[in-house]
Amino acid sequence: MRLLVVEDEKKVARFVKKGLEEEGYAVDVAPDGEEGLAMALDGVHDLLILDIHLPRMDGLGILQELRKKKVATPVLLLTVRAAIEDKVLGLDAGADDYLTKPFAFQELLARVRALLRRRAEAEAPVLQVADLTLDPARRLASRGGEKIDLTSKEFALLAYFMRNPGRVLTRTMISEHVWDYDFDTMTNVIDVYVNYLRKKIDAGREPKLIHTVRGAGYVLKAE
Ligand code: CA
Numbered sequence: 001m002r003l004l005v006v007e008d009e010k011k012v013a014r015f016v017k018k019g020l021e022e023e024g025y026a027v028d029v030a031p032d033g034e035e036g037l038a039m040a041l042d043g044v045h046d047l048l049i050l051d052i053h054l055p056r057m058d059g060l061g062i063l064q065e066l067r068k069k070k071v072a073t074p075v076l077l078l079t080v081r082a083a084i085e086d087k088v089l090g091l092d093a094g095a096d097d098y099l100t101k102p103f104a105f106q107e108l109l110a111r112v113r114a115l116l117r118r119r120a121e122a123e124a125p126v127l128q129v130a131d132l133t134l135d136p137a138r139r140l141a142s143r144g145g146e147k148i149d150l151t152s153k154e155f156a157l158l159a160y161f162m163r164n165p166g167r168v169l170t171r172t173m174i175s176e177h178v179w180d181y182d183f184d185t186m187t188n189v190i191d192v193y194v195n196y197l198r199k200k201i202d203a204g205r206e207p208k209l210i211h212t213v214r215g216a217g218y219v220l221k222a223e
Contacts, residue, residue, distance in 0.1 A: 001116060001156055002026040002177065004045040006036030006062065007078070008054050012101075016049065019105045020112070024152020026179050033057025037065055040073065044176060047115055049108075050095075051078045052086060060093050067094040074115045078103075127162040130222035132201060132209055134162050141201075148200050153178070157193055158201070161210070161220035170217040194218055 003025050007013040010031075017027045028045070030036035033054040040048055040062065048066075050059035057065075063075055074096045079086045087098055096118075097111050117137055127134045131144045136159055141148045150158060156178045161169065171190045179189075194210060202208045211219050 001046045002028070002044060002179075003047045003049065003112070004028045004030065004036070004039055005049045006030045006033065006040070006054060006059065007049070007051045008032055009051070012051075015105070016108065019109065023109060024156065025112075026156075033059070033062055037062045040066055041069065041071060043071055043073070045073055046119070047112060048073050048075045049078065049112075050075055052090070053080065060089055063090070063093045063095060074119055076108075076111055076115060127159070129162055129165045129220060130207065130209060132162070134158060143201055143205060150197075150200065153193060154197050154200065158197055161197075161218070164220070166219065166221045168213050168216050168219045174217070 001024075003020060005013055005016050005020075005027060007016065007029065008031055013029045013031070017029055020027045028039060030039050034056045036050065036054065037057060039045075050062055052059040054062075059077055063077070066073065066075075075094065076097045076099060077086075077090045077095045078099050078101055079090075080101050090098065096115055099108060099111060127136070132141075133143075134141045134155075139155060141150055141155065141158060157174070160174065160177050174190050198210050202210055207222050209220055209222060211221065213219055
């Protein structure tokens with residue numbers, strides 16, 4: 001899961017990014033409205049956290065622009081005070097939820113989870129490749145009926161593979177979907193995680209599902 005935080009207050013942005021990363025999310029940060037809109041239009045994020053008061057373009061402006069361009073990414077708005085007008089304007093513009101500053105990180109996290117779950121339930125039924133199943137809404141993975149424990153990152157990586165069965169995924173594609181813009185693709189972190197995943201889903205089982213494609217990347221398939 002990859003999130004975008006558009007927030008000009010550096011301290012808040014850092015605190016939110018760090019906290020969400022510790023929960024296994026990939027997090028990009030944009031420091032002003034225009035950059036935030038440009039990044040949000042890429043459509044690679046699963047959730048946007050938009051501060052309302054931003055330099056260059058405010059959060060509501062970003063939201064209106066996104067909805068006008070049919071970008072339906074869920075949006076959580078951050079507002080300084082629980083002003084009724086802000087809430088009404090935001091909901092009219094297509095926001096999915098609100099949080100009033102200052103907020104406790106646990107509350108932000110609960111709302112993020114709820115929004116992502118709602119989206120996952122709406123969009124992604126249980127994924128299946130051979131006898132491997134993954135339920136994004138319940139965050140469960142199993143093979144041959146046997147439960148597999150995965151870390152948040154491993155889960156995100158496996159979900160990406162399972163949404164693209166039979167398709168060769170390059171390290172760049174994987175880093176773009178599962179990590180974030182700051183991620184250095186020259187490192188071997190992706191290979192390390194793919195190997196963790198292999199140990200958990202393929203070790204001691206047939207058929208092997210994760211295959212290396214030399215010079216290209218990886219593919220998940222049942223042959
Ligand atoms: Ca602000």
